[in-house]
Amino acid sequence: MEIKRAAVIGAGVMGSGIAAHIANTGVPVLLLDIVKPGAADRSALAKGAVERLLKADPAPFMHPKNARLVTPGNLDDDLGALSECDWIVEAIVEDPKLKADLYTRIDALRKDGSVVSSNTSTIPLAMLTQGQSERFKRDFLVTHFFNPPRYMRLLEIVAGPETRSDALAAVADFCDRRLGKGVVRCKDTPGFIANRIGVTWIQSAVNAAFDLGLTVEEADAVVGRPMGIPKTGVFGLMDLVGIDLMPHIAKSLLATLPEGDLYRRLHREFPVIQRMIADGYTGRKGKGGFYRLNREGGAKVKEAMDLVTGQYRPAERPRPESVAAAGRDLRALAEHPDRTGRYARRVLAETLSYAASLVPEIADSIVAVDEAMRLGYAWKQGPFELIDRLGTAWFAELCRSEGLPVPALVEQAAGRPFYRVEDGKLQYLTTGGVYDDVRRPDGVLLLSDVKRASKPVWKNGSAALWDIGDGVMCLEFTSKMNALDGDTMAAYQKAMTLIGSGKGDWKALVVHNEGDNFSVGANLGLAMFVANIALWPAIEEMVEAGQRTYRALKYAPFPVVAAPSGMALGGGCEILLHADHVQAHAETYTGLVEVGVGVIPGWGGCTEMLARHAANSRGPKGPMPPVAGAFETISLAKVAKSAAEAKDLLYLKATDGITMNRDRLLADAKAKALALADGYTPPEKPAYTLPGPGGKTALDLFVQGFALQGKATPHDVVVCDHLARVLTGGPKTDPMEPVGEDRILKLEREAFMALVRHPATMDRIEHMLTTGKPLRN
Template identity: 80%
Template sequence: MKIERAAVIGAGVMGAGIAAHFANAGIPVVLLDIPAKEGDRSAIAKGAVQKMLKTDPAPFMHPKNAKLITTGNLEDDLNLLADVDWIVEAIIENPAIKADLYKRIDPVRKPGSVVSSNTSTIPLNLLVEGQSERFRKDFLITHFFNPPRYMRLLEIVGGTDTRADALAAVADVCDRRLGKGVVHCKDTPGFIANRIGVFWIQTAVNAAVDLGLTVEEADAVGGRPMGIPKTGVFGLMDLVGLDLMPHIAKSMLATLPPNDPYRDSVREHPVIAKMIAEGYTGRKGKGGFYRLNKANGAKVKESVDLRTGEYRPSEKARLDSVSAAGRDLRKLCEHPDKGGRFARRVLAHTLAYAASLVPEIADSIVAVDEGMRLGYNWKQGPFELIDRLGTAWFAELCRSEGLPVPALVETAAGRPFYRVEDGKLQHLTTAGVYDTVVRPDGVLLLSDVKRAAGNKPVWKNGSASLWDIGDGVLCCEFTSKMNAVDGDIMAAYGKAMKLIGDGKGEWKALVIHNEADNFSVGANLGLALFALNIGMWSQIEEMVEAGQRTYRALRYAPFPVVAAPSGMALGGGCEILLHSDHVQAHAETYVGLVEVGVGLIPGWGGCTEMLARYARNPKAPRGPMPPVATAFETISLAKVAKSAAEARDLMFLRATDGITMNRDRLLADAKAKALELAAGYTPPEKDSYVLPGPGGKAALDLFVEGFALQGKVTPHDKVVCSALAEILTGGDADISKPVGEDDLLRLERKAFMELVRTPGTIDRIEHMLTTGKPLRN
């Protein structure tokens, strides 16, 4: 069966978010809720859509996606369900109310349409009690995580009567079109991620209170050192809402087996109860464990004292265990201070609990690890964390904490849960043997390529590696800190061009891709500042010129270059995309030329390429000034597209560039496009432009001056904008003569070198490196 149209019943935060994400995938969707008591009877669903258009972070990848949502109400518009292939129920977690809804929609839905519940607490067998045989065959659970656009996990649960083709169709559309990491779970309380996640949260809160840690200390230990987001536990509770936790506990206690360890972990902490009663429920309330106190005109970050419940100024955690251990998880646990004791208790209890639940909640450890990575943003799942500690060492940790050693850990008998055999990743099964981890069709992961190659690239240096991804395609992977672009990355491009040559030998094409959180945050500012401080002006100019040469060489190479970004692609990272023949972007790619924030202009051809794109835009007004003005606005305001769809609006991506919803499919899509382009490839021709010259620059300067008089432009903004205007208008260009790319690149270099010598720019660079925020000087 195919799923081309969908419906969501329940226009609350979760239901509306699911509807928005259907629209992001290009799937028309009906959104229904109860009738409003006054006025427009469909006002609740309509209001939810309007609210999402104003929400930040945005549920929609592009505002136009809202047009794919048809709103209505459950009394007047049930007939709209007759045309949809999949109905998602996302209403209150009450079995009786859900059962009544199912009986109402069953007669009107079309035969063979799928119905799913977004529940995370009610067992499927309870939901289908008393429903028709037809309904039971078409019913399953699809548990989205909030917010649906950004959280990748989608837990699917089928019942004993659920049709196999219904499960397969939903899993396929969630994977390929919604971009979800689909994990099949068993019909058990909390499924995978929440079953483990709520136990982890409760355990960590108990341990912090018992061991006398501050919230900052607990989050410092239980965050990044464990591969968990920097929010840690208390920051995460602020994010989801403290008032949600008692409801989750009540639901879990109502359905969990009598001997489940979670029952012993649930404790009411007076400080937390007091916070909830007084409205301190987290970010959605007046504050939570952390808050920003804006009293007396100042903004002071404050934290709750877990002993008294009173707020105090936040303090950076200073624990010897964290500083001494670094990324060594076992060393962290072995440290004698309270941070080490906290790590031991939390990891022992949480990981032992997770290990004890296989095969109860899922058939394999792979599903459990995937669930925690995608649902809670852990860098590694529970079994991967046990491998970091060592299975034998972890067994001893359990004993020392008074815990029974899980059967699966006993089965491991000192062996790792994951191993690489013949270049393939394998996982330990409950039978005690290893099985190969199988990827879905159409998934190509660079991590798998590296394993198959024995971690031996075709070529590498300190900041980049070249990998053979098959069929004559090379992949350039960045490995520098935050994938900042430096001389080694430029050298890797040069090496790739030499290896590929004319594209008619062993190698045919180049893909630029990595699996880090961010594609590239731009140029390495630390190196630039070092060079500035010792006056290495000639080396800086050579760096700029070398970058221009390299990017232009890629642009006009005799073989196709395909960039496959995800996450942030800023500054020099954005310029890589601008010089590629094709960009196959993950839907969650955030693109922008942000150099003005550090007092500079795009110096590696970014100005030139953006001018070219706006000049070629068939929808733009004719004449020399419109493309200049648009490029000036985009670059001077450091506009950043908040999705790949928005990047098309700003022309960081072209209409011909591709968007991949599922990040795991990105490299395969990019490789396929590279091979398609390689057949009969010819490089593009160089451009020239008619530019307005000094008159155009004067107009832009006047425009900036107007904003300066309104207090919207700082003194150094004016300096940077003037330099940018000089480039985009062609310097002293004669409007009757075309300006070539080489002329524009020369103007870029000149402007960059002038700006980099100014005190205002140096101050901005230093401030960015120190604080991570732009300086408004």
């Protein structure tokens, strides 16, 4: 079965988001909702949803053009179009009666072999299919997306006893490869995996905060980053998803959970939260939540809710003693005697013991549970990985001390870890008490698995080289935020030495890592330190080394494939520009952002953007258009918010590949590297026709116009003056004579060195290092 056309019924936040993400794959999708009473346009709800999608930030569409693949309609006039759809997703309100009536209508119209799925998060599949035809039951399953569907990777999938195996396989494969989801098979139980555990964690954390007298900031400081949970913690998370959503989820769970379930015992309602919901304080979508930004008097003051009085007060940045003392030691956090340590101990005990007690009820293995919590709630580690951090024997004692039963799985572990590495393979403890290998789907290659099974070919403080098989080497960045420095350049040079001609044991190089971000660019802290002691020759050598290295990689006798995900900024973007091919994860955010810290791209970024714009067949011809295009992109520090947008900005070539599922990125990059290695020849060196001083004058006028409008600061004008000189070829350039890239690289170096000595640039760098935000000076 191939999914060529889809439909989503329900144009609310989730339904429209699912439709947008299906459109991101290039598949046409029909978006239907009810006819709003009295509406002049009978499809107004669906059309309005598409309009909101195009305005939303973060954007549900990976490219605005994808909106053209969504056809809005209504359930009265357009339901017949379902006969053309291969996959129909129901995303209406959580009402079993309404869903049942809709399914009967769908079943009468859909074609044979089509699949119907529900995005329900709380209603068991058995209840949804009750009373439906046998044909419908064979083609029905649950596909539970997490909000927002484009960005949250978890897709919980539930099949019924009658569900066709090929229908399940087709939808799972589409969600994996095309939608980029981490597909987790769940059993047909209330809340499935992530919400069953996640909602219990939220309830536990809220209860304990009230009982122990913690502020919302203190609670979030403890259950956030120290536990590997996003910095929103628990109260910030409720603000994000909507405080008013919690009672609805609780009602559904309480209606279906078995007697004696821990969530039933933990569930409580708090008058202060009930008042917040009644008064419209539902979080970020409302007037505020546990946190709000007070803009009275033109100021922006972050405030937090006082859980005792229900009033707002200026938010604090607490550093609980338990967190400060424990560092990254989770057990030390839970053992700390102060009230924040007791808070950590109670939340960990209740949440993790609950999770451990649910296997195999909710899933066949602990691996599925950990995967669901990592991908659905953005935890760095799942419940069983967290128990391993604490130690299974220690955790058993924690449960007893907190008056909780020790889960059977924990008893069965008998002090053994839930995960271990044996003969280079990651293994997990099964419900049978023996270890089994963690198996990856076909087409998945993870660098973390390679690292468990082998030692690096070579490494230093900022990078490592790995053998990923079949003669392909992988260069991994290992510095903080994968910032680039001299050690990174040394790793590149070592890779070139080892691979050599590409005709021996090594054939190609892939540049990839599994960090949150591919690379945020050059190490600004190091640059600031060197500049402060006026070691200008060291900075110039750093710029020259970067240019030499990137240029050597571009013209190496073997192919270089970059495989980025997350941010690839500044020098990280320049890596992509110099690679033979980029196999980018769909969620790659790339750009040349150097002007934000008062310099220009110095490792060949200007040169390569000129080449991209000159080769752009869609653009106008002549010496000035490529210069103007590169100048606009670099001077405005444009950042692509997806790999698809990166092609528009020419950071990626039209021939570069996009991988939707990050787990498949390295395998796709390796396959492309091997394909390129067969008969590979390096690119020829280009020559440019540049406009010279006349072109610079035109760019100067452009910048002056921006300055007069207040859109360019005084130092922006200085930076743009240097950028214009580089891109137009310098004062001695004759538009009739070709310019080689060596001259442009020399101009890049000169401009970079002039700017890095400028006091305003130093102010920008220092401000960025201190605040993480650009300085507009």
